[in-house]
Amino acid sequence: MVESQNELLDDGVYLFVKQDCPTCRLVEPVVRQLQSRSPALTIFVQDDMTFFAGVEGVRDDRSLEQSYHSNIEFVPTLIEISGGQEVRRVIGWDRQDWQSLFQDPDLGADLPVGQPACGSLSVAPGAEDYLRGRFGPNPLKSRSFALSRFDDPVEQAYDRGWTDGLPVVPPTAERISRMLAGTNRDPQEVIGNIPPNLAECTVEKVAINAVLAGCLPQYMPVVLAALETALEPNFTLHGLLCTTCFSSPIIIVNGPIAGEIGMNWGINALGQGNRANATIGRALQLIVRNVGGGKPGEIDRATLGNPGKYTFCFAEDETDPTWKPLSEARGFAPGSNTVTLFPGDGVHGFGDSRSRTPEELTRSYAMGLLGCLHPKLCEATYAVLIISPEHYAIYRQAGWDRDKITSELYKATVRPGRDLIRGAQGVGEGIDPARADEDVAKFYEEGLLIVRAGGPAGLFSGILTGWTAGRHRDESKPITREIKL
Amino acid sequence: MTDEVRIFDPTGEQAPAMRERLAPPASLEGKTVALYDIGKTRSDEFLDSLEPELNSRGIKTLRVAKPTNAKVATPEILRKIVDGADVVVEALAD
Numbered sequence: 001m002v003e004s005q006n007e008l009l010d011d012g013v014y015l016f017v018k019q020d021c022p023t024c025r026l027v028e029p030v031v032r033q034l035q036s037r038s039p040a041l042t043i044f045v046q047d048d049m050t051f052f053a054g055v056e057g058v059r060d061d062r063s064l065e066q067s068y069h070s071n072i073e074f075v076p077t078l079i080e081i082s083g084g085q086e087v088r089r090v091i092g093w094d095r096q097d098w099q100s101l102f103q104d105p106d107l108g109a110d111l112p113v114g115q116p117a118c119g120s121l122s123v124a125p126g127a128e129d130y131l132r133g134r135f136g137p138n139p140l141k142s143r144s145f146a147l148s149r150f151d152d153p154v155e156q157a158y159d160r161g162w163t164d165g166l167p168v169v170p171p172t173a174e175r176i177s178r179m180l181a182g183t184n185r186d187p188q189e190v191i192g193n194i195p196p197n198l199a200e201c202t203v204e205k206v207a208i209n210a211v212l213a214g215c216l217p218q219y220m221p222v223v224l225a226a227l228e229t230a231l232e233p234n235f236t237l238h239g240l241l242c243t244t245c246f247s248s249p250i251i252i253v254n255g256p257i258a259g260e261i262g263m264n265w266g267i268n269a270l271g272q273g274n275r276a277n278a279t280i281g282r283a284l285q286l287i288v289r290n291v292g293g294g295k296p297g298e299i300d301r302a303t304l305g306n307p308g309k310y311t312f313c314f315a316e317d318e319t320d321p322t323w324k325p326l327s328e329a330r331g332f333a334p335g336s337n338t339v340t341l342f343p344g345d346g347v348h349g350f351g352d353s354r355s356r357t358p359e360e361l362t363r364s365y366a367m368g369l370l371g372c373l374h375p376k377l378c379e380a381t382y383a384v385l386i387i388s389p390e391h392y393a394i395y396r397q398a399g400w401d402r403d404k405i406t407s408e409l410y411k412a413t414v415r416p417g418r419d420l421i422r423g424a425q426g427v428g429e430g431i432d433p434a435r436a437d438e439d440v441a442k443f444y445e446e447g448l449l450i451v452r453a454g455g456p457a458g459l460f461s462g463i464l465t466g467w468t469a470g471r472h473r474d475e476s477k478p479i480t481r482e483i484k485l
Numbered sequence: 486m487t488d489e490v491r492i493f494d495p496t497g498e499q500a501p502a503m504r505e506r507l508a509p510p511a512s513l514e515g516k517t518v519a520l521y522d523i524g525k526t527r528s529d530e531f532l533d534s535l536e537p538e539l540n541s542r543g544i545k546t547l548r549v550a551k552p553t554n555a556k557v558a559t560p561e562i563l564r565k566i567v568d569g570a571d572v573v574v575e576a577l578a579d
Contacts (some may be wrong), residue, residue: 143494153492162495171493195557199497208495239555290495469555476555 004135006069008086012040013101014079016061016072019051021118023093024076028052030098030108037102039080046075046121067122068131074117092117133177139187140176142204157212162290164282164310168212179207182217183224191224192231194292195238196299201227201291206283209290213283218261219276222339223283225483226251229341230284236343236476239469241294246306246345247467250384251281251313252451254327255337257483258315265317267455270347270386270462281313306346317452323392324402326451330480337483342384342449343467343476352391353459358398361391362405365461366412370442372465376420376430378440382447382466382478385409388454391461406450413442449478510572513544519570522550528576535574
């Protein structure tokens with residue numbers, strides 16, 4: 001890789017200007033007077049190369065490479081280099097300073113005594129990260145590939161096997177640099193080993209995959225937290241990514257950060273159209289694919305899979321003060337920023353337009369929840385119930401809070417074991433016949449997670465069935481962690 | 486400056502190590518066969534039916550089980566197979 005170099009090494013005077021600056025235009029006649037004078041003057045133009053046309057020593061700095069290296073914040077800026085060192089910097093038009101630097105007491109005598117400088121393009125909003133990535137010391141440790149001018153970077157990413165089937169954003173140094181600016185964490189900090197290959201994953205690798213996914217830098221804390229949570233032993237990411245089942249990681253975000261980064265918990269919360277929802281979930285999947293090597297058809301052996309394996313991430317609606325958010329229900333302080341990773345399948349839609357009392361709705365929900373995995377299997381999986389605003393209104397109006405709803409749903413999903421044992425009801429699948437005389441709960445006591453999300457209209461709620469590996473309590477379970485900002 | 490576009494590698498940058506499989510033994514006489522239940526539903530049923538067939542032919546068996554198929558084998562489980570058996574039959578599923 002060709003390294004960017006600071007060209008202000010030789011003794012002389014260097015001037016940085018842009019045409020879109022009244023003060024730079026003011027000094028143009030003065031600069032023309034300085035032609036062939038000593039010390040030698042080199043002029044870097046940031047925007048329009050017709051500016052200073054015909055003047056000796058004009059250089060094209062529209063890339064802002066030299067402006068970046070010389071830390072130019074304003075134009076015009078004059079820098080005097082002597083003995084290889086910067087010995088003087090004059091900002092704007094200051095007649096006395098210019099006369100002193102060029103040792104000419106008549107220089108610019110017809111101009112005002114002074115005129116302030118304008119902002120340099122190299123410090124325009126967004127320029128700093130871009131220029132650091134492009135011209136700064138290369139802090140990236142990852143291998144890189146030079147593309148020819150005829151290569152399409154998007155197609156290159158396909159050819160190298162980096163995509164989930166959809167196009168990815170090419171991971172250039174400037175984009176990765178911008179992404180790394182979204183976290184205070186050291187780019188070389190190791191987050192963990194990503195299964196199945198147990199490859200070491202640094203913050204830098206997370207950032208590269210976040211670029212691929214289309215993330216904004218401010219999503220980085222959520223992506224990092226999601227990955228760290230997915231790597232907790234009892235989430236069992238290795239098994240989840242290679243299972244024949246439908247499941248994959250589902251990310252539920254709680255706390256103020258969800259609003260701050262523009263996540264969707266309202267209309268179409270589980271669907272398309274929101275950048276944060278779409279790309280945070282996708283980044284996690286791409287890390288599994290690219291860093292860990294978990295690719296479908298190889299170690300990912302899903303019989304059918306589900307569309308959530310591209311991305312599945314949403315936020316909880318915390319706007320109703322009567323509702324205790326999922327993060328609090330799972331032991332975190334009010335206002336905490338958290339991610340909950342749920343190993344689960346796609347969305348099972350649930351509609352009930354007739355129930356009007358909390359008792360009716362609870363019995364109705366129970367019917368839907370009993371179908372998770374298989375109607376006759378119990379304590380075999382976790383589940384998420386996503387209650388929409390119109391359904392929640394039935395509970396709220398009756399004074400039922402999260403705890404009441406949770407306990408009543410648990411009770412409503414307890415059934416006689418004799419109806420559930422293998423062979424009962426003429427169905428081979430079922431629970432252990434030894435439990436025929438028990439009352440058997442569908443879920444473990446902590447096995448049903450309830451989340452509030454969705455648009456204001458529609459008596460529809462959502463059920464996410466967990467991975468079948470929930471049949472042993474600690475085989476694979478939902479895990480919540482705080483997001484480090 | 487340069488117009489070159491350079492993209493950075495999002496992968497783990499690992500290279501696979503290829504290892505030759507051991508040649509299967511010509512005979513199981515005097516060998517111990519590990520019967521390895523990976524923890525998937527009904528793996529044990531398959532091994533329960535296979536074990537007496539082997540034993541009736543004078544072949545020793547060693548039962549090894551993972552608690553769940555969802556998690557990878559621990560080094561201890563793998564060590565038990567390596568130390569205690571010459572051949573392994575892995576019972577997958579369902």
